[in-house]
Amino acid sequence: MAPTVLVLGGVGFIGRNFVSYLVENSLASEIRVVDKALPATAYLSDAHKKIFEDKRVDFRQANLVNPAAAEKAFARDDGKEFDYVVNLAAETKYGQTEEVYDEKVFQLSVTVAKEAAKRTVKVFVEVSTAQVYEADKKPSSEDAKLKPWTLIAKYKLKAEEELKKIAGLNLVIVRPAIVYGPSDIFGITPRLIVGAVYRQLNEKMELLWTKELKLNTVHVTDVARGLWFVTATKEEQGGRSGPVKSPEIYNLADKGQTDQGTINNFISTIFGIETGFQGTMISQFAKLNLESVTEDVNDKHLQPWSELCKAAGVANTPLTPYLDKELLKDNSLSVDGSKIEKGLGFTYSVPQVTEETLRQVVDDFVATGIWPKGTTK
Incomplete structure (x- = not known):
């Protein structure tokens, strides 16, 4: 049984x-x-x-x-x-x-x-x-x-x-x-939404810190x-x-050693936008003024996302580009996920993030009716 x-x-x-x-x-x-x-x-x-x-x-x-x-x-x-x-x-x-x-x-x-x-x-x-x-x-x-x-x-x-x-x-x-x-709402999805927003704004998406920041x-x-x-x-x-x-x-944790650069490259391809990083000076300023920087970042993204949803007839959605200041800090998330493999014989079926696995997230939300159609390239 x-x-x-x-x-x-x-x-x-x-x-x-x-x-x-x-x-x-x-x-x-x-x-x-x-x-x-x-x-x-x-x-x-x-x-x-x-x-x-x-x-x-x-x-x-x-x-x-x-x-x-x-x-x-x-x-x-x-x-x-x-x-x-x-x-x-x-x-x-x-x-x-x-x-x-x-x-x-x-x-x-x-x-x-x-x-x-x-x-x-x-x-x-x-x-x-x-x-x-x-x-x-x-x-x-x-x-x-x-x-x-x-x-x-x-x-x-x-x-x-x-x-x-x-x-x-x-x-x-x-x-x-x-x-x-x-169905991921708080993991990588806010970054994907921001990608859709920059496609809508027709602007380059530039993130804080560097491409090496581990995620x-x-x-x-x-x-x-x-x-x-x-x-x-x-x-x-x-x-x-x-x-x-x-x-x-x-x-x-998968084998991919994912960092901001990895995610940005996929966002660039999926939404057909340019991506980059703010550089040391702006990042240092952000470090000292994280509260106000977070507010500005979210103000910039929330309105266009809301307009995208409205135009596509998405009346209710749990999805938001809102990023909390805890997640905007330059904290590395670098994890060794091998103990479960060595100790129990587990294997990762998705060894790293791919463009396809991220597109699946968006496609699934579109099919559920909570992500506007036509935002990807």
């Missing part, structure tokens, strides 16, 4: 792709998805809508910060426990207050992890972020120096530390680099596969040969 899986935050970007992976490969006999967002209002693609209609998928709406809601989310009608729990529930939007992240990242993770420990689930996977590492040009392995550089990462790391203390929790922590692919990536397909790999046993088509040696930690 295939295992049963509880996916917390399963309507989000990684969640919907993970649920799809489980359904398409018949890896679970029952998949319960719990999220505060309803699938009907989450801008699912047609393919993902179909997945959520599959008889093995059971959706429940809940705010998992609440211990009573978490308890209900874990409870099954047959009195048995879920084999595996994957926690993707967290605030993923940048620019929120510390209080928001404390509640919706830290407290939420601790609440659901305690519930999982109480029920002694076989594996509990906490999906964190590679932004917990010190921003360094050298690729960070799992034991590299920790110095979170976004508020999300700060509270994710706080959650990681707290989860390690929970007795009886079979914990695996996964730290992905920038996740991109169909290491991992495709959402590989994140979905990786999550299953660290969870399931070899018999269940996973990578695990025995029980969890809690806590286990794995990075997820």
Whole structure:
């Protein structure tokens, strides 16, 4: 009998792709998805809508910060426990207050992890972020120096530390680099939107810092596969040969060593625009005045994007070119994703970002009706 899986935050970007992976490969006999967002209002693609209609998928709406809601989310009608729990529930939007992240990242993770420990689930996977590492040009392995550089990462790391203390929790922590692919809103997509904006403005797109600034990536397909790999046993088509040696930690990052230059080159080809970098003097000025620079940058991009959408009849979209100042800083995201390969025999099916994988993101949004048609070359 295939295992049963509880996916917390399963309507989000990684969640919907993970649920799809489980359904398409018949890896679970029952998949319960719990999220505060309803699938009907989450801008699912047609393919993902179909997945959520599959008889093995059971959706429940809940705010998992609440211990009573978490308890209900874990409870099954047959009195048995879920084999595996994957926690993707967290605030993923940048620019929120510390209080928001404390509640919706830290407290939420601790609440659901305690519930999982109480029920002694076989594996509990906490999906964190590679932004917990010190921003360094050298690729960070799992034991590299920790110095979170976004508020999300700060509270994710706080959650990681707290989860390690929970007795009886079979914990695996996964730290992905920038996740991109169909349905990505906050990863590479804002840069793609900015590309569409500069095509509309007929101007050269110039970014801060240099082309060498590392923005290491991992495709959402590989994140979905990786999550299953660290969870399931070899018999269940996973990578695990025995029980969890809690806590286990794995990075997820492709082989491409993606940087700003890589992304800019693809944006240039996809949108038929010139791209470049601002140079040292302007970048140094930006460093000292990040607040006002961020405001100017966003002011420049938001109006043309809104006009593009309006002209194409896109009335509602979650997509925005808005870049939070945390992401405009010159922080390198350089990640070594090889431990999962060496330790569990995992392989990356999308070893690097390509023009095609980025075009797929845009095409998927166009098909879903939330990206204006005709913006690409």
